[in-house]
Amino acid sequence: MLPVFLTGALTVQISAELGFDPAGLGLVVALYFGISAFASLPCGWLVERYGSSPTSRIAVIGVACAMTAIAAFARSYPTLVALLLCCAWCNVLGQLSSNLTLARYVPATRLGLSFGIKQAAIPIATLLSGAAVPAIALTIGWRWAYLIGTGLALGALLLTPRGVDGRERNSAAAGERATGALSVIGLAAGLGAGAATALGIFLVAAAVDRGIDAGLAGLTLTMGSVVGLSLRLVNGWLADRRSGGHIAVVAGSLMLGAAGLVLLAVPGAFALVLGTVLAFGLGWSWPGLLQFAVVRLHPEAPAAATSIVQVGVYGGGFVGPIAFGFIAAHASFPVAWLTGAGSMLASGVLMVVGRRMLIAHGTAVAQPATS
Template sequence: MNAGWVTAGALTTTIAVSIPVFLVGGLAVQVGEELDFSPAGLGLAVSAYFGVSALASVPAGTLVERYGATRIARTGIVLAAVSLIAVAAFARSLWTLVAILALGAAANAMGQLASNTSLSRHVPARRQGLTFGIKQAAIPISTLLAGAAVPVVALTVGWRWAFVLAGLAAAAAIPLVPRDSGHRRRAAETGQATTALVVIGLAATLAAGSANALGTFVVASAVDRGIAPGPAGLALTLGGAICAIARITGGWQADRRPDRQVGTIAALLAAGAVGLALLATPGPVAMVAGIVLGFGFGWAWPGLMNFAVVRLHPQAPAAATSITQTGVYAGGCVGPLGLGAVAGYAGYPAMWTAGAVAMLSAAGLMLLGSRLLRRHASA
């Protein structure tokens, strides 16, 4: 199967299944005004989404290994499209929004792990770093689209129409899912670097908790500083574009230094922590610099993590990445809930400072995980 087609299919699948939560974050001001919830309420909605994603991750990995990436990816896209249109039609309070987002969360786990499997089995090893970077660029692209939806749709015809259009666009990704070639059920892989994967998963929890705050709260934080919703949405769009470029560039360099990527992730997280700290500093210059560093470095690592894990577990990529992906989703759950509460009680500067500390701690855990992975590879 053509590697370019597989990469395009993985990219569109990941965008389709991840857009619901980022659209809620990008339209937080408009949705929050109509449904009457605070930053803590937004954090609750996003946390519920990623909490369900964390619970669904390992079962979704099992489903992908058993039934094939194509079937599970298409199922995930359908669920995501249904959840987007359901938000537009039925969300009348914070609690109905949370319930509908939970449906899209299962779709997220399915689509992500199915895409990882397609790339690992159909793309040559010498190009997997780049293709994983392109696939993970789907997340900031979703953020970019969410930011662009503020001035283009939400401020013109209303935020509900943004969800309708996103649902239709997600459904259009179904024909682009690449077909499995002779899929058959695979036995569970033995000899996983379980300890290393768990440590990396814990690091991913801290890092994703802080990084998700960027996509979730950067618009509301900018508005709180007196910036109009339109430019605030464009700031989110800028961050999404920078992150997409960083993920693709990171994947390109991973193919040239494939055995040292977890250490590279630690360096990216340290730089991202500086960006979050800048977001706590008053002034538009500090905000823009914080967005550039936070998105460009602090949220550039998931593709590198998946690439490193798949290299060690090529026979069961969905099962292996489901462990570390659980950490990413757990961070997406705990981070917005905790940081949203901090913003509600102590303000956004305190929230960004707490996120910077968590991201720096994640860098240290990534270094430990890198050491454990090298030990496992040597064994």
């Protein structure tokens, strides 16, 4: 996830050299997630077929090569777009292969916390991206941030799983998968992810547009990432201590997180900080908990099941930045934040609907078959 959020955090410096506006940033991020949405279902099949060992290594090597290319060859906006899109399929493979690894090899009593740790990757990416503004971009230049990211990726290569074979899965009937409910939940996740992705991508640019120092804006993004990371871990830890109700917690987090986006529309550093804490801490703390719930419901094919939900998440990542960038460029950043708040609120409502469909599906499957 690092390349796309790094591009968002460094957009002030990158756009000054390559020449693009918030709509241009929204377009490149949207295309990134659009490619991810199209790749999600096929990659889910590939991960289930070949296992997480080769797919995770391919993902890490691919993103390392792409970040090196961005640092060396991104001399124009179209080149930046093309190279960033090369990172998209790496994200899909990494996401789904890690889901399979956790589902197969982590004890059930620690699965929630494990998914919380895994999904902490996103706030870690935004944390590193925010810290890169004052520490790297404003000192030695934005290209060095991508080179350092390459080094981190190659270090992660040493930690990829060995000998995990996706073909060892159980073969359950395809009809037992709650595809309809998962599709609704995927739509809800898409609305929430669209608003939350815009938060990570546009926060620094929006704050600078309101007259806040770029260094302070970057540090605020870093702080929000720490809050989001911490609450993802807490959500996972608590999930291991509940017997159910995980999707209900996701819905509540989304509805409360919308308040943080409303605060970002209010001028001033205090509203920026408080809105960032609420939006990251609640509105973007749920992906690990949601994937944990889906895997618990579909242990026979965790990568395939989560790929359905991930289509919605990536679809939201595609539409959200385009819509946010367009609104910000043609209206204002406050109007864009308020629109995002409405999207996140609608996401919470749809998540409740999807949860009820899952309950109904589970009841139907549990009933004896009738002729």
